[in-house]
Structures are given as C-alpha cells and as structure tokens.
Amino acid sequence: MPQSRPLRSLKVGDKAIIAQVNAEGELGRRIRDMGLVPGAEVEIVGRAPLKDPVALRLRGFTLSLRNNEADNILVATPEE
Amino acid sequence: MTNASQNVSAASAPGKEPGKGSGKDAALSTYTIALAGNPNAGKSTLFNALTGARTHVGNYPGITVEKKVGQVRTSDAVLNVVDLPGTYSLTAYSAEELVARDFLVEERPQAVVDVLNAGSLERNLYLAVQFLELGIPVVLGLNMMDEARKMGMVVDAKRLGELLGCPAVELVARTGTGVRELTAAATRLAKERQGRWKPVEISYGPDLDPVLAEMSAAIMTKSFLSSRYPARWVALKYLENDSQIRELGVQADPVLSAWLEERAAHVAAHLRTTLSTYPEAVIADYRYGFIASVLKGGVVTRDNLGDRLAFSDRLDQVLTHKLLGPVLMLGVLYLVYQITFTVGKVPMEWTQNLFALMAKLVEGALPEGLLRSLLVDGIIAGVGGVMGFVPLVMLIFLLIAFLEDSGYMARIAYMLDRVFRIFGLHGCSVMPFIISGGIAGGCAVPGVMASRTLRSPKERLATILTAPFMTCGAKLPVLILLASVFFPDSQAQVLFGMTLLGWAMALAVAWMLRSSMVRGEATPFVMELPPYRLPTWRGLAIHTWERTWQYMKKAGSMILAVSIVVWAAMTFPGVDEDKAASFEAAKAEIAAKIEAIEAPAAPGTAADSKDEAPALGSEAPAQGEEAATAQAAEPEGLDALKEKLADIEKREAAEGLSASLAGRLGASLEPLTRYAGFDWRTNIALVGGFAAKEVIISTLGTAYSLGKVDKDDAAPLAEMLSAEGLTVAGGLALMVFILLYSPCFPTVVAIGKETGSWKWSVFSMTFNTVFAYGLAVAVFQFGTRLF
Known part of the structure; x- marks a missing residue:
C-alpha cells in the first residue's frame, strides 16, 4: 500500500489516485459532486501564477480548487 | 441544421392565429419538458437550437437565477421547454440546485432532457443518476459527440440507454445535429410515461442498504412526503443531511422525522468509527461506482485518451503562465x-x-x-x-x-x-x-x-x-x-x-x-476550467x-x-408667487425694451420707437433710470439688454432650484455638510447627481446662476467655483465624496434586481453616502489644517 499524502504536495505533472476526502458539508459535497472520490485518478496540470489555486485533470475534464481545499484530499502516489 | 431552423419557424408561429392552425392544435398534446445538465455541457446552446431566439426570460421566484421558457412544435406535440439552471448535482446547497429540484418536484414536467458532455461522461452522468433516482422520465442528450470522437472516444449511446433504462440521443448542439431526434425522443417518452415517476434503485453497499430499506419502509407506511418524493429518495436525503427535506419532514410528521434523523445519526456514527467516513461520502462513492460499472459495460471505448484536451492544455501553458x-x-x-x-x-x-x-x-x-x-x-x-x-x-x-x-x-x-x-x-x-x-x-x-x-x-x-x-x-x-x-x-x-x-x-x-x-465561510472555489472553444455567433x-x-x-x-420624481423634487414647489411675479415683471420689462430697440430695424422710423417705448415701459413696475440708460446707450444696448434678460432667467432658475424640494434639502443639510466643506449649492448638485452623476455639473451650473453648463465646456463653472472660494481641501473632499457616495439611481435599481432584494439598494444608498461623508469630512478637516 503506497503512502498517502496531501494533494497540495504534488507538483505539476504528477499523477495520483485519490485515497481519502476529509471534507464535510458544502465543501465536501462540491468536491465529491465533481468526481473527486476515492479511487479517482488525478493529474496536476497547472498552478495559477500565485501558486494557488491548482488545476487538476480528472475523468476527462479540468478542475481548479484552492490549496486549502486541496488539503482535505489525501492521495496515493505510485512508489517512485 | 434543418430541423433547428424548422423549429425556429415553428416556434415563431403562435398558436392563437385563428383558422390557420387552431383546428390542428386541438389534437396536439402539450408537454412540459425541463432542460437540465452540468454547466459547460452546452445546455444553453441546445436550448437555443431547440427553441430559437424567441424565448421568455424571467427569474425563478425569490432568487435571481434566470428562468428561460421556449416553445417547440413538432408534428404531433407542443413542447414547452423550461431551461433549468446548470448544476452538477441535486443537493440543497446552492440556490441553483434547489431551484432545479423544486421545479421538477412541484411542476412535474413530463420529461427531463439531461444534456451531457460526451467527453466527460462519467462526471456528467452523476446528475443523470440523481434524476433516475428521483424517478422522473429522463432523456439523455449526449452532446459534443464531435469533440468526443476527436479525442478518440467511441460512445455507444444506445447501449448507455439500455443500461440506464432511458432513451439516449447523440447530439452536436452547435450544429443542430441530433436535435430533431432528441425532440422526438422526449415527445415519445412524455407520451408513454404520462409523467409517471419510476425511481431507480442503486445499491449503496452493506452499510447503507439495510438502513435505507428500513427507513423507506417506515416512510411508505406513513405516506411521509409521498405526494412529492419517492420514499427511498427521502431516506437517502435524510442520510445526506439534506436541510430542505429535513425541514419539510419536521413540518409533515415530527415524530417520524425525528426517528429518521436518529437512524441517520446512528449510521453516521457507525461509519465514522468503523471506516472514518460519512454517509454522504459513501453515497457519492457508490454513485460513481455505479456509473463506472455502466460505462465499462461497453458504453465507452477509447484509443488515445486525453488528446482532445491537448490543444487546450497548450493554450493554458501560455495563457495561465506565471509571468x-x-x-x-x-x-x-x-x-x-x-x-x-x-x-x-x-x-x-x-x-x-x-x-x-x-x-x-x-x-x-x-x-x-x-x-x-x-x-x-x-x-x-x-x-x-x-x-x-x-x-x-x-x-x-x-x-x-x-x-x-x-x-x-x-x-x-x-x-x-x-x-x-x-x-x-x-x-x-x-x-x-x-x-x-x-x-x-x-x-x-x-x-x-x-x-x-x-x-x-x-x-x-x-x-x-x-x-x-x-x-x-x-x-x-x-x-x-x-x-x-x-x-x-x-x-x-x-x-x-x-x-x-x-x-x-x-x-x-x-x-x-x-x-x-455578509459574513461566512468562503464559498468553495471548486470550479471547472472548461476547454477553450470558439464561441458561435x-x-x-x-x-x-x-x-x-x-x-x-x-x-x-x-x-x-424616478426621472419624474427627481424632476419634481427639483422643480416644486418653486419660488413663491411674489418672487415669481417680480421675475416675470423684470423679464417683461427688459423684453419690452428689447422690442422697442429692435422695432426701428423693422419698417418703422426712429420716432415710432420713441413713442412706443415709454408707453410699454409705463406698464412695468420699475422704469425711470433703466429705461433712460437703455435709450442712452442705444448702439450696444441691445446686447446688454439681452444679456440682462439671460441673467434674470439664470437667476430665476437658480432661485427656483433653491426653493425646490431638492434645494431645501440641500440647504437643510448645510449644517452637516459644512464639516466637509460643501455649501447648499453643492448639496443640491449632489442630490441631483443621484439621478445620474453627470447631472452634478449642470446642476452646479444652475445653482451658481450660470444657466445650463455643458459638461464638455465647463470653464465658466470652473472659474466660478474657484472665485467662490472653494478651497483645495474642499475640492478634494468633494471629489472623494462624489467618487464614493450613493450609486446613481439606475445602479441602485440594478443592485435591487441583481440581489433580489430592495434592502440592498437602500443599504448601498445610505451606507455609501455615510461612508463617503465620513471620508470627505476627514479629508476636509485634515486638508484645511495642512494647506
């Protein structure tokens, strides 16, 4: 089982599998509605000029979320 | 394309024309069709392709979400298409989602057309599954099939329809391809189901399924909220902590509602301790799991994944580059x-x-x-x-x-x-x-x-x-x-x-x-970055x-x-009768003199004018020396007199303004605005500026008896202002005040409409004015000490 780490720590170009989403309430709902659920594969495609928000690719579309929102998401990266 | 234009012409022929189609109309059935889908799935493009530009735009009651309604006529039916707001889900969190949900439940359209972006089918189906769970008849419109094909995806719409048990139509809404088939499918479904709901049940796994069954059974025996929602759906919403359903539940049956809440809390606690997760998360997981299993059943096959977004990504590398x-x-x-x-x-x-x-x-x-x-x-x-x-x-x-x-x-x-x-x-x-x-x-x-x-x-x-x-x-x-x-x-x-x-x-x-x-947590940013597309004209x-x-x-x-109200405020009650009479008299007198001087230029002789002048002059209250000087300075007298007449008119306008409601308001505010360096004339102009800010210049002009000042040529007003002793500090304070005080009336109206509440209009008028006043006073007081 690969190590889980926060989504924020990924660099542009990194790919990972979502392991856990720890957000409740509206934020949790919005994150899940967009398909960020455990098992989904994501790739970091970019960061805004001020490093925040971050742009992700998942399920064939691009999604952006703020770093503090990404902190609620833990991902598993394939062992380097 | 042909069908789109056919629909446009059909929609533009209202059914009320006598003789032409009324006999046929009687045989046509009318259906309400809701148009739903994710933002960026091409919903509005499809709506336009379906109904043409002839639509009725309004707002959903109570909120500012737009509601568009259009009509489509086919050979055998009339479809009233209602555009629902674009949503990703059907929760109770956002106004858009609540509106979409309430419309479906309360208006009970005969069918929902759900527009999906075929390129990201997985996420788009998340909403579709929720419609199916609600039980409403659904037609899937797989839009942007051309893009999906370009990215190497083959989507089998028929197979998708079979697996989900609802018709699925391939679309390219931009070009109108498939729109006719979609209308036909929606009409057929509406006819077939006659608005009957058939909820689809999805398994939510060993932790939730038993409790869902137990809760739905209780809901069913008590017919709890059953006139509006299917039983299992209500149970699901209790597990999801849905605020709207819980409120409705408490009103309908407080005892049962409390029991349902207790069950939901029990499951939540269990999930937290055993799996450290929440019911909502489990529900989303299983929904996505259900979708994944459907898509794997031969719906989507792809050769080279991600090709479509390559172009968009390359653009983003430049357009969102950090420098x-x-x-x-x-x-x-x-x-x-x-x-x-x-x-x-x-x-x-x-x-x-x-x-x-x-x-x-x-x-x-x-x-x-x-x-x-x-x-x-x-x-x-x-x-x-x-x-x-x-x-x-x-x-x-x-x-x-x-x-x-x-x-x-x-x-x-x-x-x-x-x-x-x-x-x-x-x-x-x-x-x-x-x-x-x-x-x-x-x-x-x-x-x-x-x-x-x-x-x-x-x-x-x-x-x-x-x-x-x-x-x-x-x-x-x-x-x-x-x-x-x-x-x-x-x-x-x-x-x-x-x-x-x-x-x-x-x-x-x-x-x-x-x-x-407007305190509160930041709304989650979580936002889709849609691929770049060339907009259609x-x-x-x-x-x-x-x-x-x-x-x-x-x-x-x-x-x-409001134009009328502002005009009235600046006109009434006006100068009192005595003053008005004296202005009129003075004007009449000068007019008479002008006439007297101008008369000789006409066929008459100089002698005539001398006869006439005193005769008319005697009617005016004040004659004597003025008449004498006018006659003495005959060559330039005409211009001087005209100037004098204009002067009186300007003074009259100024007096009228100061005697008006707005003027009295300006004067009564002077004790207060003195601290910011504004006199009553400035106050009147600022009151007038509420109608439109550019009015400030012309009103200042009137107040300073300069007549109508053109905003493109305000030099005389500028001279007057500096001559009247407005200081630099006063000027700066005035500029700050004008920048920040109450928005003009059109803006105030826009604020009311956009926020959906006149409360915010009133707030922006009062708050901004008080705020601007505070700053202006500070600037004036500091400035006066500084300069």
Whole structure:
C-alpha cells in the first residue's frame, strides 16, 4: 500500500489516485459532486501564477480548487 | 441544421392565429419538458437550437437565477421547454440546485432532457443518476459527440440507454445535429410515461442498504412526503443531511422525522468509527461506482485518451503562465475596456443625439411651462440618459459573452482568485469591477449585471455592493472639472489617484462587509476550467440580446418613474408667487425694451420707437433710470439688454432650484455638510447627481446662476467655483465624496434586481453616502489644517 499524502504536495505533472476526502458539508459535497472520490485518478496540470489555486485533470475534464481545499484530499502516489 | 431552423419557424408561429392552425392544435398534446445538465455541457446552446431566439426570460421566484421558457412544435406535440439552471448535482446547497429540484418536484414536467458532455461522461452522468433516482422520465442528450470522437472516444449511446433504462440521443448542439431526434425522443417518452415517476434503485453497499430499506419502509407506511418524493429518495436525503427535506419532514410528521434523523445519526456514527467516513461520502462513492460499472459495460471505448484536451492544455501553458498569463490578462481586460468605450462611444452619441433631438422637437412644439419642463428635463433627460447607455451595455455583454463562452473567463478567475480572496471576494469579481470603472470610465449598471458570472452568493453580493465605488464614466467629467480647478498642474495624477482610491475603497469595504454583514465561510472555489472553444455567433448574439433587453426593460419602467420624481423634487414647489411675479415683471420689462430697440430695424422710423417705448415701459413696475440708460446707450444696448434678460432667467432658475424640494434639502443639510466643506449649492448638485452623476455639473451650473453648463465646456463653472472660494481641501473632499457616495439611481435599481432584494439598494444608498461623508469630512478637516 503506497503512502498517502496531501494533494497540495504534488507538483505539476504528477499523477495520483485519490485515497481519502476529509471534507464535510458544502465543501465536501462540491468536491465529491465533481468526481473527486476515492479511487479517482488525478493529474496536476497547472498552478495559477500565485501558486494557488491548482488545476487538476480528472475523468476527462479540468478542475481548479484552492490549496486549502486541496488539503482535505489525501492521495496515493505510485512508489517512485 | 434543418430541423433547428424548422423549429425556429415553428416556434415563431403562435398558436392563437385563428383558422390557420387552431383546428390542428386541438389534437396536439402539450408537454412540459425541463432542460437540465452540468454547466459547460452546452445546455444553453441546445436550448437555443431547440427553441430559437424567441424565448421568455424571467427569474425563478425569490432568487435571481434566470428562468428561460421556449416553445417547440413538432408534428404531433407542443413542447414547452423550461431551461433549468446548470448544476452538477441535486443537493440543497446552492440556490441553483434547489431551484432545479423544486421545479421538477412541484411542476412535474413530463420529461427531463439531461444534456451531457460526451467527453466527460462519467462526471456528467452523476446528475443523470440523481434524476433516475428521483424517478422522473429522463432523456439523455449526449452532446459534443464531435469533440468526443476527436479525442478518440467511441460512445455507444444506445447501449448507455439500455443500461440506464432511458432513451439516449447523440447530439452536436452547435450544429443542430441530433436535435430533431432528441425532440422526438422526449415527445415519445412524455407520451408513454404520462409523467409517471419510476425511481431507480442503486445499491449503496452493506452499510447503507439495510438502513435505507428500513427507513423507506417506515416512510411508505406513513405516506411521509409521498405526494412529492419517492420514499427511498427521502431516506437517502435524510442520510445526506439534506436541510430542505429535513425541514419539510419536521413540518409533515415530527415524530417520524425525528426517528429518521436518529437512524441517520446512528449510521453516521457507525461509519465514522468503523471506516472514518460519512454517509454522504459513501453515497457519492457508490454513485460513481455505479456509473463506472455502466460505462465499462461497453458504453465507452477509447484509443488515445486525453488528446482532445491537448490543444487546450497548450493554450493554458501560455495563457495561465506565471509571468505571461497575468500580462496577457491585463492586455485582454484593457482591450475589453478599450473596445467598449471607443467603439461604443459612437452609437452612444447617436442615441444621445436622438434624445437631444427629441428634446428639441418637444421644446419647439410645446409652450414654455410645466408640461414641457416635465417632458424635456424630466422624462427625456432621465430615460434618455439611461437609454444612452444601451449601446455600451450591449457591447460589454457581447464581450463578456465571448470571454465566458470561450472559456477564458474561468481562467481569469483562476489567476486572480488568490488576490481577491484576501478581501473575501472571488476571482470572478474582477470583471464587474473593471466594467464599473476599475479602468476609469466604465459604468456600474452593466458592471453590477456582470456579477452574474459569480456563482458564489456571498462573494457575489460583496462584489455588487462595492463595484459602484469605481470611477465610472459619469463621475469622470465631474472629477476632471474639479481636478482642473483645484489641481491644475497635476490633473492626470489626481485622476489616477481617484481611480486607485476607488479600487482601494471597493476592496476595503468588500472586506468589511465579508467580515460583518455578509459574513461566512468562503464559498468553495471548486470550479471547472472548461476547454477553450470558439464561441458561435448565434450563441453570442442570443446571450447579448437577452441581457441587453432586460436592461432596457428596467430603463423603461423603474427609471421613468424616478426621472419624474427627481424632476419634481427639483422643480416644486418653486419660488413663491411674489418672487415669481417680480421675475416675470423684470423679464417683461427688459423684453419690452428689447422690442422697442429692435422695432426701428423693422419698417418703422426712429420716432415710432420713441413713442412706443415709454408707453410699454409705463406698464412695468420699475422704469425711470433703466429705461433712460437703455435709450442712452442705444448702439450696444441691445446686447446688454439681452444679456440682462439671460441673467434674470439664470437667476430665476437658480432661485427656483433653491426653493425646490431638492434645494431645501440641500440647504437643510448645510449644517452637516459644512464639516466637509460643501455649501447648499453643492448639496443640491449632489442630490441631483443621484439621478445620474453627470447631472452634478449642470446642476452646479444652475445653482451658481450660470444657466445650463455643458459638461464638455465647463470653464465658466470652473472659474466660478474657484472665485467662490472653494478651497483645495474642499475640492478634494468633494471629489472623494462624489467618487464614493450613493450609486446613481439606475445602479441602485440594478443592485435591487441583481440581489433580489430592495434592502440592498437602500443599504448601498445610505451606507455609501455615510461612508463617503465620513471620508470627505476627514479629508476636509485634515486638508484645511495642512494647506
């Protein structure tokens, strides 16, 4: 089982599998509605000029979320 | 394409024409079809392709989400298509989702057409599954099939339909491909099901399924909320903590509701301790799991994944690059502003000239008096002032539609979010600010309306309330005039400073609001960055026209009423009878003298004029020396007399203004505004500025007895102001006040409409004025001590 780490720590170009989403309430709902659920594969495609928000690719579309929102998401990266 | 145009012509023939189609109409059944789908799935493109431009745009009750209704006629049915707001889900969190849900439940449309982006089917099906769970008859419209094909995806619509148990139609809404098939499928389903709901059950796994079964059984035996929702769906919503359903439940049956809540809490606690997760998360997992299993059942096959987005990604590498991105963005924003105000100026002048011409015609056709004044100074000036903005507003909406439809607007929000978030705003707040005059010269009315692109309610409200602080095009001439009087050597710097002050105050007040009246957690940013697309002309035209038309409707109704009120306030009660009589008398006297002098130029002789002059003069109350001097200085006397007449008229106008309601208000406010350095004349002008800021100059002109001052040639007013002893500190205070005080009336109306509550209109009028007053007093008091 690969190590889980926060989504924020990924660099542009990194790919990972979502392991856990720890957000409740509206934020949790919005994150899940967009398909960020455990098992989904994501790739970091970019960061805004001020490093925040971050742009992700998942399920064939691009999604952006703020770093503090990404902190609620833990991902598993394939062992380097 | 053919079917789209056929639908347009069909939709444009209303059924009320006698003889032509009424007999056939009786046989046609009418169905209500709701159009739903994710944002960016091409829902509005499809709506336009279905119904053409002839749609009815309104708002859903109570909120500002647009409701569009259009009609489609096929050979065997009439479909009333209702455009639901674009949503990703059907929860109770956002106004859009609640509206969509309530419409389905309360209006019970015979079918829902769910538009899906075939390229990201997985996420798009998340909403479709929720419709199926609700049980409403669904037709899937797999849109953007061309793009999906280009990215190497083969989507088997038929297989998808079989697996989900609902018709699925392939679409390319941009070109109209498949639209006819979609209408046919929707009609067939509506006929077949006659609006009956058939909820689909999805398994939510060993932890939730048993409790869902137990809860639905209890709900069913008590017929709890069963007139509106299926039992299992209600149970699911209790597990999801859905606030709306829980409230309805408490009203319907408090005992059962409490029991359901207790069961839900029990399961939640169990999930937390055993799996450290929540029911909501489990439900989402299983829904996505269900979708994945459907898609794996031969629906989607792909050869080279991700190809479609490659182009978009390459563009993003430049357009959101950490150095190039912001530079290009500034360029784009500047261009939007430049195009709007250089290109827009021309038709804007046309409309303004048109209203000026109308005013002239009315002036010529009617005798001087109240009716003429009402028509010319009240209605034509007021409505014309607002209608003059129509070309500008149209152009801005066109450019915004382009930025939105192309996908660039989302990138602007993405790049600027970090900055705006500090002040409790959102990346999308930048557009309303810029249009309102963030680059000096905008207009707050379209600016406030541009805030529609913001999907987060609190950030949106804070943006709407602060955008009017910007240096709009109507404040600009007033500020330029004052800068030229008080800072003749550094006008540009002062104006730039005012623009910066506008930004600083907007951001500061936004921050204040977000930490007080509009307090609350930042709305999650979680936002889709749609792939870049070239907008279609048709889509741009329809978007632009819809928004412009709404603006014009506002101008036609509300603003007409207020123009009249403001005019009345500046006209009545007017000077008292004695004074009016003495003005009239003085005018008559001089007019008589002018006539007397001018008469000899006509066929008569000099002797005639001498006979006549005293005869007329004796009727005027004051004669004697004035008559004598006029006769003595006969050569230049004519010009001097005309000047005198004009002078009296100006004095009369000034007296009339000061005696009017607005004037009395100005005078009564003087004890208060003295601290900011404003006298009663300035106060009147500021009151007039509420109708439209550019009115400040002309009202100041009237108040200082200068007659009508043209805003393009205000030099005499400038001289007068400095001669009247307004100090530099006073001038600066006045500029600050004008920049920040109550938005003009059209903006106030826009605020009311956009926030859905007149409370915020009143708030912006009072708060901004008090705030501006406070700052102006500070500037004046400090300035007076400093200079």
